Amino acid sequence: xxxxxxxxxxxxxxxxxxxxxxxxxxxxxxxxxxxxxxxxxxxxxxxxxxxxxxxxxxxxxxxxxxxxxxxxxxxxxxxxxxxxxxxxxxxxxxxxxxxxxxxxxxxxxxxxxxxxxxxxxxxxxxxxxxxxxxxxxxxxxxxxxxxxxxxxxxxxxxxxxxxxxxxxxxxxxxxxxxxxxxxxxxxxxxxxxxxxxxxxxxxxxxxxxxxxxxxxxxxxxxxxxxxxxxxxxxxxxxxxxxxxxxxxxxxxxxxxxxxxxxxxxxxxxxxxxxxxxxxxxxxxxxxxxxxxxxxxxxxxxxxxxxxxxxxxxxxxxxxxxxxxxxxxxxxxxxxxxxxxxxxxxxxxxxxxxxxxxxxxxxxxxxxxxxxxxxxxxxxxxxxxxxxxxxxxxxxxxxxxxxxxxxxxxxxxxxxxxxxxxx
Numbered sequence: 001x002x003x004x005x006x007x008x009x010x011x012x013x014x015x016x017x018x019x020x021x022x023x024x025x026x027x028x029x030x031x032x033x034x035x036x037x038x039x040x041x042x043x044x045x046x047x048x049x050x051x052x053x054x055x056x057x058x059x060x061x062x063x064x065x066x067x068x069x070x071x072x073x074x075x076x077x078x079x080x081x082x083x084x085x086x087x088x089x090x091x092x093x094x095x096x097x098x099x100x101x102x103x104x105x106x107x108x109x110x111x112x113x114x115x116x117x118x119x120x121x122x123x124x125x126x127x128x129x130x131x132x133x134x135x136x137x138x139x140x141x142x143x144x145x146x147x148x149x150x151x152x153x154x155x156x157x158x159x160x161x162x163x164x165x166x167x168x169x170x171x172x173x174x175x176x177x178x179x180x181x182x183x184x185x186x187x188x189x190x191x192x193x194x195x196x197x198x199x200x201x202x203x204x205x206x207x208x209x210x211x212x213x214x215x216x217x218x219x220x221x222x223x224x225x226x227x228x229x230x231x232x233x234x235x236x237x238x239x240x241x242x243x244x245x246x247x248x249x250x251x252x253x254x255x256x257x258x259x260x261x262x263x264x265x266x267x268x269x270x271x272x273x274x275x276x277x278x279x280x281x282x283x284x285x286x287x288x289x290x291x292x293x294x295x296x297x298x299x300x301x302x303x304x305x306x307x308x309x310x311x312x313x314x315x316x317x318x319x320x321x322x323x324x325x326x327x328x329x330x331x332x333x334x335x336x337x338x339x340x341x342x343x344x345x346x347x348x349x350x351x352x353x354x355x356x357x358x359x360x361x362x363x364x365x366x367x368x369x370x371x372x373x374x375x376x377x378x379x380x381x382x383x384x385x386x387x388x389x390x391x392x393x394x395x396x397x398x399x400x401x402x403x404x405x406x407x408x409x410x411x412x413x414x415x416x417x418x419x420x421x422x
Contacts, residue, residue, distance in 0.1 A: 004054050005063055010045060011389075012036055015060030020052040035060050039105035047102065061391060101154045106341070106357050109156035110415050113163045116148050120178040121171065124206065128173065131213035137248045139207060146202035149181050150195070157186055158357050162341035165297050165308070166411050172298055173212060173220070179298075181205030183290035183335070184258070184283075190331040191282075197254070201286065204258035207250070208287055211241025211259070221301045235271045238263055254283045262287035267322030285325040289315070289332045292323075308340035309399035338363045342414050344400045344407065347385075350375045352400060352407075354414040359388040364396060371413060372405065382413070 002017055010016075015035050029044075036042060045053075055062075123141050130137045152160040164179035181202045188201035212220060215237055219230045226234065242260040250256060261275060261284035268276030270288075280288075293315065298305045306314065312333060319329045337358040339345050345368060346352055353368035365387035373380050385392055402410045411417075 001057050002054050003057055003063070004052055006052055007045060007050055009063050010036065010042065010053060010055075011061060011386075012039060012042055012384075013061040013391075015056045015058075016053050017056045018054040019050045020054065039107050042105070061389075101151050104155045106156055106159050107416055109152065109159035110163060110417065112155070113152050113160040114417065116145075116152055116160060117164060117175065117178060119148070120145055120181075120206070121174050124174040124177050127210065128213045131210060131244055137210070137244055139245070139248055139250055142203060142206050146181065146185075146199050146206060149178070149202040149206075150185050150199045153182065153185055153189065153198075156357075157189070157335065158341045161186055161336065163415065165294065165305075165342065166415075167298055169221075169299050169301050172300060173209075176294055176298065177206050177209055179205075179294040180208055180287070180290045183293060183332075184286050186335040187286045187290065187328065187331050190335050191286075191328070200252055200254045201283065203252060204255040204283060204287060205290065207241070207245060207255050208258050208262050208291065209237070209241065210244055211237035211239065213244075214240045223302045225302075235263075239272050257281050258283050258287040260284075262291050264288060265323045266325055269322075280325070282325075282328070285328045286332075289324050289328055292318075293332070293336070307343060307399065307401065308336070309338065309343040309345070312336065312338060312340065334363070337366060339366060339396060339399060341366075342411065344402050344405075344410055345396045346374065346398055346400050347394045348397050349394045351380070351394075352405065353385065354410055356384065356414055359386075362388050366396075368396075369413060372407065374405075377405075 004020065013036065015033075017033055019029075029041075036045070123145055127137055127139070127142070149160065160182045161179070164175060164182050167175040167179070182205070184205040185198050185202040188198045193201070215234060219226065219233055222230070238260050242256060245256055245259055261273065261280060264270035264273065264275045264280045264284060265288070266277060266280065266285075268274050293311060296306050296314065297308055297311045315324070315329070316333075318324065319326065337355070339355045341355050341357060343355045344352060345355060347368075347370065350373060351370040352372040352374060353370035355366045355368050357367045359365045359367065367384065367386050367388075369382055369384050371379060371382040385394060387395060402408070
């Protein structure tokens with residue numbers, strides 16, 4: 001059966017019978033009747049002048065049904081009751097800005113996100129070098145970088161966030177700032193803040209840890225437990241960074257506040273000012289959540305990073321104990337997902353897959369790439385599954401540890417970047 005639909009309803013797996021309203025010179029394909037097989041081809045179609053297509057639902061997928069309300073994660077643990085309650089009411093969709101970059105797939109954005117990270121690492125390293133030499137830092141280049149971060153999130157909200165998590169121990173100090181910038185901007189978007197505030201949130205993330213430049217490297221990179229004196233030294237970094245930014249003439253109130261207060265906790269047990277509850281600004285609350293997530297998912301000199309899904313579970317417990325603001329943590333989970341991009345998960349079918357992108361209508365049904373069979377204990381031909389699609393009957397039963405299955409190339413599998421394989 002043939003059906004005419006607007007191009008924004010097209011999805012991978014549909015059979016395109018005809019492309020309407022254009023000549024063959026106006027669209028990027030050499031034929032007009034074919035199965036749309038890849039996200040890259042879907043991006044080409046969305047960026048072409050084609051406004052409508054005719055699909056043949058007997059030869060390919062039909063239009064997806066209208067999405068249901070955000071689905072509650074049925075994780076079945078008493079420790080997750082608070083998280084389920086927070087996610088019960090979905091936040092409204094954020095309207096797209098007329099000037100916002102066009103949305104693209106994860107695969108299309110990863111290469112650009114990698115270039116942003118490379119540029120950011122160079123700029124953050126230079127900034128820390130200035131601070132260590134006792135010079136007044138120049139933060140001007142970071143304003144353009146904050147725009148790059150914000151634009152990447154507009155094109156795809158998962159690529160930069162997930163790629164920034166992949167860092168070596170040696171790169172942690174610099175790329176941590178970029179990862180926190182991307183996370184802060186993403187949460188700001190989820191909370192419906194203005195486009196200007198989203199960029200300010202990215203800038204705040206880039207600058208939030210500048211005070212660590214004054215911590216001796218032997219303490220900053222110490223592989224063992226810190227002494228009481230060393231911990232006091234570390235706790236001085238928020239105020240040191242705040243004072244550096246003031247001397248540099250930074251006028252962003254958000255950047256100054258996040259730098260000074262991103263280690264405060266809702267229950268008042270944080271530092272440096274032991275603020276609690278509403279005494280902590282919204283922006284500092286955002287910075288606190290994002291800083292912790294990247295810290296615990298990254299490899300450090302003294303410990304290996306936790307897996308993303310495990311980290312979200314740990315943070316849910318800490319939120320219950322009063323570490324994080326409820327509204328901010330809710331928005332954070334909606335950004336990264338119950339199973340964040342890059343997580344290894346087991347499906348009901350017995351296959352293992354790596355999470356590619358989140359499903360905005362169901363946190364439990366992301367898009368995944370399956371590649372391993374637990375029944376035969378062997379790799380299989382990779383296949384991308386949209387677990388939120390009506391035609392997909394498989395589902396996630398839980399996270400898995402890649403080491404338990406001898407999987408060492410997980411990051412290369414989801415990014416498509418061979419250089420990330422060990």
